[in-house]
Amino acid sequence: MKKNLNYNFFVLFVCLCCTLVWSQEQITDKVNVFIGTGGHGHTFPHAMVPFGAVAAGPDWATLGWDAAGGYHYDATSLLGFSQVHLSGTGLTETGDLLLVPTVGKIQVEPGKHEDPDSGYRSRFSHEDESARPGYYQVRLLDYNINAEMTATERVGFHKYTFPKTDKAHIMLDLVHHINGSGTGVKLAHIQIKDKQTVTGYRITSSVWAPNRQLYFAMKFSKPFTSKTFHDPKGQPYNKSKKFVSDFSDFTAEKVKAIFNFSTEEAEAIMVKIAISSVSMKNAMENLETELPHWDFDRVKAEANTKWEKELNKIIVKGTPEREAKFYAALYHNNIHPTINHDVNGEYRGMDQEVHKTKDYTHYTMFSLWDTFRATHPLFTMIHQERTGDIISTMLDFQKQNPTKMLPMWSMYQNENTCMIGLHAFPVIADAYMKGLTKSKPQDLINAMVISANQPGIDSTSGRAIYPSYYGQMHYLKKGYHPNGLVRTGVSVTLEHAYDDWTVALAANKSGDINVKNEFLKRGQYFENVWDTNTKFFRAKLNNGKFREPFDPRAYHREDFHDRDYTEGNAWQYLWFVPHDVYGLADMMGGKKAMADKLDQLFTLPYLGESTVGDVSGLIGDYAHGNEPCHHVGYLYNYVGQPWKTQKLIHQIDKEFYKAAPDGYIGNEDAGQMSAWYVFSAMGFYPVNPAGGIYVFGSPLLEEVQMNLENGNKFTIKANNISKENIYIQSVKLNGKPYKNVWIKHGDIVSGGTLEYNMGSKPSKWGAKTKPVPYADGTVQLND
Template sequence: MKRLIYYFCFCFLFASCGQKSQISLTSLVNPLMGTESTFEFSHGNTYPAVAVPWGMNFWSPQTGENGSGWMYMYTDSLIRGFRQTHQPSPWINDYGTFAIMPVWGELVMDNKKRGMRFSHENEKAGPDCYQVKFDNGVSTALSATSRGAVFEVTYPSENEQYIVVDAYQHGGSVALDKEKNCIYGTTRYNNGGVPGNFANYFIVEFDKPIVGFGTDENACGYAGFKLQAGEKLTIRIASSFISHEQARLNFNNEVNGRSLAEVSAAAAKVWNEQLGRIKVEGGTNEQQKTFYSCLYRTLLFPREFYEFDSEGEAIYYSPYDGQIHAGYMYTDNGFWDTFRAVHPLFTLLYPEVSGRIMQSIVNAYDESGFMPEWASPGHRGCMIGNNSISLLTDAWMKGIRTFDKDKALEAMLHQTQARGEIASVGRDGYAEYDRLGYVPYPEVPEATAKTLEYAYADWCLARFAEETGNVEVAETYYRKAQNYCNLFYPEKGFMWAKDTNGKWRDNFDATEWGGPFTEGCSWHWTWSVFHDPEGLSDLLGGHEQMAQRLDSMFIAPNTFNYGTYGFVIHEMAEMVALNMGQYAHGNQPVQHAIYLYDYIGQPWKTQYHTRNVMNKLYNSGPKGYCGDEDNGQTSAWYVFTALGFYPVCPGTSEYALSSPLFNKVTLSLPNGKTFVIRADNPSGNNFYIRSVTLNGKEFSRNYLKHEELLQGGEFSLIMDHLPCKSRGINPIDAPYSYSK
């Protein structure tokens, strides 16, 4: 009889989220991609997020202990809870989190002891629904809205059935509302970036009577139940960063009275609509799975940090000043990562989302005095640069005008002329940079990387100022955009470091990590001149010399000097494992370098290397990435590159060409038009472009323009197994460089 009960529970589990009548794009998404990671070596450092695109809350099974940034590790065998999470990265960790966990048999509330064993054979992960049948017969399935979730739980027998609600200590609390058969809770768990009054208020409501309740000293509570074996317990949850009253409003708006199947179907519909803005045809099933799994990751962050009041108007608790404001706020994003490809993808295919994000950047400036660079949920001390300027400029140049241009320019200028309480906010070393034309080292840590980042940000600011009629500001910042030249070491042919007196740092070593660089060495950072590859080429001695240096990056010994880090960080180990010389695709600084061949008349090398990286370094499995996925950036690189083009320099309206992966791609643009990319037999070794037409006309350029995409049309490529060295070789075929 018990076996029969288990069979029916198992059937319930995999029917809970509803059956799709036809193959949907969500079925091609594997949220477990990249989850087999550790502190020492990353294959993505992801977790299986059940969510809607850009949702305020995600949900994930939790295999790690409370507080571990490695929330879900594919190699683990126990699940300790199902966590409402806002974690953008294990290195940033979580905030406003709480967990739900079914317990059967002995009541155990401690997260270190309550874990139940499971196997991946009895686990099914999708973006719209996660389901698992534990080895002891307890089954759990869940789906999510932006601000809520619905669970279904079954137990294999009638005895000792519990749901544990864990508010994660740190001043959290849970309490029973017997009249409404629910638990009210507050979690204050965070890892920084919040005002003193920060809290996440949540409601957990059950559709079966609670027959017992209790709490412990660790902000854990439990609800007891008396259900028949296999009887379904439905749990509905909503939360708010504003108040319990707002949480109840979110509850009524998003989950009240809804079944798991209804919520899952609605989430799947949203995912299919958003994923469906790109339809790929051809390629292998594995390539399609990898593509849509990457697109899913790209559409998770930044998250909505706003809610809707009783009148349906957007409001938010500000993680910058602790007040309630009208309008939009987004968070959980490191712009150092995502300015490169994630946000350019939004400007192209999701401009309505991009417009709200831009508003939120200006809102953050109003509330804190600085624009965010790494927000989670407020300012966090992580990474470098002023890439908020890149986001605003790129959006403006592509026609997104949802924000006050004067306020935005004011914010940009302030971002370059001040530093916040933490070095990542504003501009660290701004006075020295303006006085010397570079950031000096060792006076300022990571100085060379910061100089390169600032020069690009200055170019972005100049573009924005010029476009909005501020000519004098534009002239000043165009001059500063050339400051990258000041740290090019002519005798070595690499970017290096100078001190305040203009003396080059001793003991040049292009493989030395840290010191004047950020998460890399000179091999990686020398290429960080997004706005002026032509100027960089001049420094290197010309196009041929730059091509030779790029070539040598892929064949140089994959050795490293761990420098000021003092030990092997995971990015170093990942570069060695790639066996691609000094090319380190697992981290962001060098991800665009492959495309620089398009700028120097050797586009066939871009075509070769981009396809090689797609084929060797990505797959849809638990080891699907070659380093940290980082808020969608490593995914967005794949998405763009598989389409056949990439935004090397956000702030221009150009995309450098790569090697399209699929026979046909249809971009459904928000203006109602479609842009179709056709590649004649791009499989196998046919990754070289022989000829191209745009709307039937011969096309020799190594780049597409944003306006060409928005106009709709057809981009047709004939592919070959041999490089075509007569196409895209003229200077006029190269994408934008400031020096041109």
């Protein structure tokens, strides 16, 4: 009896604390999760916890680029609510385990967006829709059902409030797949355990994930009165079908299950659905461990608390618009990568076998061509423990990968290699340089060297997109990727040269001099595609000659033999030598010549929208909507003109970020567009993503407080900042004048105060800076 009294007192105490917390303004109150859900941002408002495996929320389409996040703000009808989604990417994938609550006549086919009455989809209005971190709500107007969602790490929790009816239905659509109306579904299975419990799995195959296994366990809050199974075209399965076994253990290529209920007015039926990559048993264990009760409001509050903890790592003060943009960006930097293991530690690896993690969280969803630039450097500040786990995950991936490669663009137990570069290298090297890795240094070096020396595949026999390691045999022999044999040879050469340099950086710290020397040499391979006549990086053929004709503003086309650059042109890839910016300046003819070239980049005449969908957000030929340009605005610091960087940062903020659904100028890209904003709003950016050096821009906020995991606080103040006062007049670090245009990672995580004094005109601040470290092709920190 005493134990029960203590428990009841504890529950009362928790509820009282929650009431007190909710009565005060929280950071989560400032997050507009709809920012990025319009335009081509491809983010979602779904219910999830930070880095959770489940993101429960609405889907509006399965085909087309703007189906990528599941939801789009311009949609006027919804299909239902699935459990797994991608945020901000250009990939149309996932949308697993769609739940569809309906009333009245059973409809099995989805119908068309332009004609919702043709299927089970329902109209909705933004006036009866709401969302915040960890929670989503919408009223399905065609059925008068209020749908609410929240989540734990591995469980989606749905609450559907029905009208009074004896024809209430909840469909589980295992055909639905954001990749083409189920065209990628290979096999589905449903097992009815009892009238409230269902388990099963679905195996899908697509260009992005050739073999993806997802198991589930689902519980209803009340028993269903009956059930039916339907094929993709809506026809009922019956016992004459060979693959049906008493309607309780059901396997088919594609299947939809409808569970029927009777409800009173405003009666809520709740559904818990857990996922696993391993087994139905594990999915059930995930469900019972993380969500053993039916208290929806409690889970919603717990999800909010988890978000509040993460978002409180950076607290800012600024204009309402900039605060909204900042917190939306910080929110998006807590979505991917996602947790990949079950509560018992098991996960399915790249070898399709079951493995177990004990000492760290295992992750998936690495869009590394995007996120190595700023997302992962930001993690080394605000997610240091998580960064160590991410590196451990990458080493697991490499060991289990049949190709022995580190991840490139990986999701679940698949590698799709859809983008170029070996960008796990800078992520690993940067974490190692900052003391955040948990593995032995030589294991880190070995994983990178093995990946770097894989010969690759013949690009003509591989996929039609762009595996980042194809043609590596040519790069190892010639020092460049020859066009005609390799697609986008210029871009691949530049990015591999940088990645190789980061191996040298890590090897230098570990004391592996042989690897350091070898990869320092490879770090200069960008010189092999430099044309001294045009002063651009150009496509070089296998015979050593540059491909003709050459137009530096031309974008690639899909013709295999006319694709020199990845999602860009010669102007946009001219600047990708982040480890040897001063060497690039010398190649151009000196710092003044480089400054003039930057001026030309930002003032080139507008030629209209690019033929490449990812290229957007243009200032001249600078394209902020795509990642290769993200560091370019900061390069004026290297040539003695930091005020031009300061002006550009405010222009980019004004023109390409909005506190609105179409708030991103391009794909948010799994956190990278947001990470650019988080860094830039604080006033600095990792031009070279490995090594821990941040280059100053111009702050966008009055004050920032970073609450670091090591217990330290780093405060940033921008005195006199205003719409006009965008130029840095002077800087102080911990009360002392600071003249460099860069700051070290260690100065930030040690805690302290960075103070900007702002004015309306350019100043001479930064003119006497020391050279930016790690910007001359070496791996020594000479400051």
